[in-house]
Amino acid sequence: MVAIIRRGEDYIRSLREGNHPIVYYDGKVVDDIVDHPAFRIPVRTTASYYDLHWDPVKREKLRHYSPELGEEISISFMIPRSKKDLRRMAEGLVTIYDSYRGFFGRSPDYLNMWSAVFAAHHEYFSKHFGPRYGENAIEIYKRHAKNDLFFTHAIVAPMYDRSKPPSQWTDPYIWAGVVKETPEGVIVRGAAMISTSAAYAEWLWYLPNIRRDTDPRYAIFFAIPTNTKGVKIIARRSFAPRDGYSEFEYPISSRYEESDGLLIFDDVLVPWENIIFYKKPEEIENFMWHEVRLRAWFNWHFVIQHYSRLKFLAGLAIAIAQASGIDGFINVQEKIGEILIYLALNEAALYGSIELAEELPNIVRPNAQIAISASHFNMKALPRANEILRLISAGASMPIPSSIKDFENPEERAYIEKYLAMKGIDAVERVKLFNLLWDVIGSEVGMRYEQYDRFSRGDSTIRWAQTYTEVYRSKHEELKKIVRDILDQMPNPRQ
Numbered sequence: 001m002v003a004i005i006r007r008g009e010d011y012i013r014s015l016r017e018g019n020h021p022i023v024y025y026d027g028k029v030v031d032d033i034v035d036h037p038a039f040r041i042p043v044r045t046t047a048s049y050y051d052l053h054w055d056p057v058k059r060e061k062l063r064h065y066s067p068e069l070g071e072e073i074s075i076s077f078m079i080p081r082s083k084k085d086l087r088r089m090a091e092g093l094v095t096i097y098d099s100y101r102g103f104f105g106r107s108p109d110y111l112n113m114w115s116a117v118f119a120a121h122h123e124y125f126s127k128h129f130g131p132r133y134g135e136n137a138i139e140i141y142k143r144h145a146k147n148d149l150f151f152t153h154a155i156v157a158p159m160y161d162r163s164k165p166p167s168q169w170t171d172p173y174i175w176a177g178v179v180k181e182t183p184e185g186v187i188v189r190g191a192a193m194i195s196t197s198a199a200y201a202e203w204l205w206y207l208p209n210i211r212r213d214t215d216p217r218y219a220i221f222f223a224i225p226t227n228t229k230g231v232k233i234i235a236r237r238s239f240a241p242r243d244g245y246s247e248f249e250y251p252i253s254s255r256y257e258e259s260d261g262l263l264i265f266d267d268v269l270v271p272w273e274n275i276i277f278y279k280k281p282e283e284i285e286n287f288m289w290h291e292v293r294l295r296a297w298f299n300w301h302f303v304i305q306h307y308s309r310l311k312f313l314a315g316l317a318i319a320i321a322q323a324s325g326i327d328g329f330i331n332v333q334e335k336i337g338e339i340l341i342y343l344a345l346n347e348a349a350l351y352g353s354i355e356l357a358e359e360l361p362n363i364v365r366p367n368a369q370i371a372i373s374a375s376h377f378n379m380k381a382l383p384r385a386n387e388i389l390r391l392i393s394a395g396a397s398m399p400i401p402s403s404i405k406d407f408e409n410p411e412e413r414a415y416i417e418k419y420l421a422m423k424g425i426d427a428v429e430r431v432k433l434f435n436l437l438w439d440v441i442g443s444e445v446g447m448r449y450e451q452y453d454r455f456s457r458g459d460s461t462i463r464w465a466q467t468y469t470e471v472y473r474s475k476h477e478e479l480k481k482i483v484r485d486i487l488d489q490m491p492n493p494r495q
Contacts, residue, residue: 102309
C-alpha cells in the first residue's frame with residue numbers, strides 16, 4: 001500500500017524552499033520563517049502533527065486508505081461513507097487533539113477535512129456554478145491530499161465600519177473582492193481580518209462570510225498557494241516565551257503558540273481552476289446550512305478540539321484541588337463538577353452526532369443540530385472552565401518564582417522548598433503545576449486562546465440565537481406539536 005503522508009522534516013523543507021507567503025514582522029519581511037523566533041514554535045508543532053502519523057502506536061488511528069486516490073492518506077482527508085468511517089475519523093482527530101491537549105486548533109487536519117467535504121459535494125458546485133467548479137473541488141482535494149499540504153483559511157472582513165456593508169465603505173476593496181476577470185482567472189484585491197497559521201501554511205482557502213454583504217464582487221471561494229504573488233501577511237506580535245524562559249515557565253506557550261495575522265491580497269491572480277464558488281451570494285445559505293452544510297463540519301471539529309481541551313482542564317482542576325487540600329470543600333467540588341459536566345456533554349455530543357449522522361449518498365455527515373449546538377455552547381463553556389480554574393486557585397496562582405533559576409540558588413531554594421510545597425506535592429512539582437495553570441489562565445497565549453474560544457465562530461449572542469432561527473428551524477413544528485397535543489386534550493370552556 002502506497003502512503004503519501006509526509007514527515008515533519010518534509011514540511012519544514014517545503015517552508016525552506018519558499019512555500020509560504022510574504023510575512024511582515026517587526027517592520028521587516030521575514031527571511032527565514034522556520035527559525036524566526038516568532039514562528040519557530042508553531043512551525044515545529046505543525047511538524048509534530050506530521051510525525052504523529054508515523055508514531056508506531058498511533059499511526060493506525062491516523063491513516064486511511066482512500067479508494068478515491070488509491071493511496072493511504074491522513075484520516076483527516078477521509079470522505080466518510082458510513083457511520084463506522086465517521087467514528088474512525090473522529091477517533092483519529094481526538095488522537096491528534098489529545099496530543100495538543102485541545103490547543104493548536106489550526107493544525108493541518110482542520111482544512112484537510114474542508115477539502116474532503118468540498119470534493120464530496122462536487123455535484124453541488126457543478127449544479128449551482130457550472131461543471132468546471134465541481135471539477136475544481138475534486139482536483140483541489142486530490143492535490144491537497146496527495147501532497148499532504150498544510151492549508152489554512154480566512155473568512156472575516158477587516159473591522160473598518162460595522163455599521164455599513166463593505167461595499168459602502170470609503171474603499172470597497174478593504175474587504176477582499178474581485179477587481180476584474182481575465183482569461184487566466186480573476187484579480188482579487190483586499191484583506192481578511194484574521195488568518196491563523198497563514199505565515200507558515202503552504203496553501204489557503206479563502207471563504208468570506210458573504211452574509212455581511214451580498215455584493216457579487218465578494219462572492220468567491222478559492223484555494224491558492226500562499227507564495228502566490230501578492231499574498232502577504234502582517235503577523236501579530238508573537239506570544240512565545242521571552243528569552244531566557246522555557247517549557248518550565250511556559251509549558252503551553254512553548255508548545256501551542258499559533259500565529260495570527262492580517263491576510264492581504266495585493267491584486268492577486270486567482271486561476272479559474274482554483275475557484276469553487278463564484279458570483280452567487282444567494283447560495284451562501286445553501287452552502288453553509290443546507291446542501292454542503294459546512295457549519296456542521298467545522299463545528300463538529302470544534303467539539304473534538306474542546307472535548308480534548310476539557311479533559312485537560314478537568315485534570316488540571318483536579319490536580320490543583322487535590323494538591324492544595326481543597327478537594328473536600330463542597331464549593332470546590334461543585335466547580336470541578338461543572339467542568340466535568342461540560343466534558344460529559346461534549347463527549348455525548350461527539351458520539352451522539354455520529355450515531356445520529358446524516359447518511360447521504362456522497363458522504364456521511366455528523367448530525368448538524370448536535371454538532372452546531374454543542375460548539376455554540378462551548379463558546380461560553382470553555383471561558384467558564386478557565387474562570388473556574390481562576391476561582392479554585394485564587395491567590396495561590398500568583399506568588400510563583402520567576403524562573404527555573406530560582407531553584408539553582410541554594411539559599412533561595414531552601415525557602416522555596418519550605419514555603420511553596422503543598423499538602424500533596426513538593427515545591428518543584430507545585431511550581432510546575434502553577435506555571436502550567438498560569439499559562440492557561442493568565443499568559444498572553446492563555447488569554448489569546450480564551451478570546452479565540454469566545455469568538456472564532458462569531459459572536460455567541462448571534463450563534464445562540466441561530467440555534468433557534470437556523471439550527472432547529474426544521475423542528476419548530478415538531479416541538480410545538482408536543483405542546484399542541486396537550487392543549488388539544490384540555491377542555492374548552494362552555495359556550
